[in-house]
Amino acid sequence: MVAGVGRRHFISALGGTALALPLTAQAQQPAKPARIGFLYPGVSAVAVSRIKALRLGLEAMGYGIDQVEIIDHSSQGDPGKLPGLAADLVARKVDVIVPISPAGVRTAKSATTTIPIVANDLESDPVASGFVASLARPGGNITGVFSDFPDFGTKWLEILKEALPNLTKVVVMRDPATAPTQLDAVTAAARLLRVRLDVVDVRAIAELRHAFEIAAGHKPDAVIVLASPLFGTEPKLIADLALDHRLPTVTLFSEIARAGGLLSYGPDLLETFRQTGTMAGKVLRGQKPADLPVERPTKFEMIVNQRTAKALGITLPNAVLLHADEVIE
Template sequence: MAGAWPLAVRAQQAARVAQIGFLYPGVAAVASTRIAAIREGLHAIGYVDADRVEFLTRASEGDPTKLAPLAADLIERKVDVIVPASPLAVRAAQSATSIIPIVAADLESDPVGSGFVASLAHPGGNITGVFSDFPEFGMKWLQLLKEAIPTLSNAVVLWDPSTGSLQLNAVKAAGHLLNVKLEVIEIRAIAEMKLGFQTASARRPDAVVILSSPIFGTDPKLIAELALAQHVPIATLFPDIARAGGFMAYGPSLVGTFRQVGTMVGKILQGFHPADLPVERPTKFEMIINLKTAKALGLTAPQTLLVAADEVIE
């Protein structure tokens, strides 16, 4: 089977322009920036038809229940590769097909522990991709907040249960180590964000930690505005939230991550089998401090933090 795959892919590509199904848990408007990065990755790997590749975007608009039917639609359309973003999207694609190659962009899952691949070096099935299950981020976000707010003693954690408990356990451990009391609020859909911030604000926290989830990354402007409206500093994985007015972001570069995904998709379109294409980790990370927001919140970001940041917004 593995030996026949490249021939089948080449024959398919000779007949028509490749189609990539992008299964996205957020809003379609945000998906376009991810797709642009994937196309950059296709160029970087030398895929000759990078500009002609057709992307079929299926966005759930923040409703996780829509992912399964959207995945089924991509299967019905016989796309050449599926790129699901988020654990739930990967699971939906995995349930829909064991044949079409899947290149995941998943910043929350342990790919082996989740049953997506047999091993990082030899995925063994039709799934590979870029995965980031670094629990260290949970510690880092709280450490950075503690550096920015030395009096930090209590914080609210916004957590999407669909992403699993890895990050949550890490941030709880960090809270214990740093003597910061944490309260967890579950957010299961983007429609719950406003109530989530209102509930968080009622707890009068010193800060809010937003754990990694596609739900939280799908509408950066909304989250930044909610945080500013409640006058609360936030730390998150997503740089776009900090650029939109959130206080701080630290994590993998999303553009860099989707560019990596694009190179992996390009390899598959050139004949590689996903079973033999090792799982990759994000290679570029960035820290962003919004100094304008810090001033609006009455915070004085220490010079050590500003020097360490990759980008300071003034």
């Protein structure tokens, strides 16, 4: 009798264990990683450093590399590919889209009104562009890091004037897909400083070489390259073209100055991607873009390439060198 009861208890226990095993195994399976779509108008080779910085921000919010899959959708410098790339991210039902540049944000906005969008856009006024209702309360499915400071445009020309006291003529290279804020600021500063501006539009990476040929044909004293991921994608090419045509160049992108451009001044670019990653992490944790205030860049830097100055026969004033955060000898 006792043995029979023991056998029944054993069978019951065995059956319970067998039933429990799949549930236990299921409970031990790792959670499915969140997915972020990275919509970038540049090339994948440059996106690597941006995504690495984005991950630093995600890690600060507790999301390790195994907990977030980042899908790199780079257009390889062809803006015409952005709508198809955005549509693919929507079809994959990613948890967050991180679009870069005004064109990227506009494309993501057109592609979805439901998937959260955390932008990195250093050229647009997000309110004037219709991306958000206000900086404090975006109100829709878009938030992010935006920087439309017109002061940058003014500062670039002022730095050039200080570095080149005889400056009278400047070529401005711009991506017409960006907002006019930067060009308006440079134009206003040029009037005050009595500097003539000629504008050269660049719509794709493939146009860069021809654009520098056109710029050189204007015989300017210097070139200002306005902010656009289109230009940030090819820092070495832009620096080399500027040197080949002996054109002192100032820009937002420190990578261009480090690669051989003359000067850069603007936000610490990789820091803005870290900020964007932190905001994306907040969204993954449940905060809604509608309630997550737009952020501005917090770190800025000025880079001076003294080696390039010497190659161009330019003697930079001590005041310019002293204001620099980094001088490349």
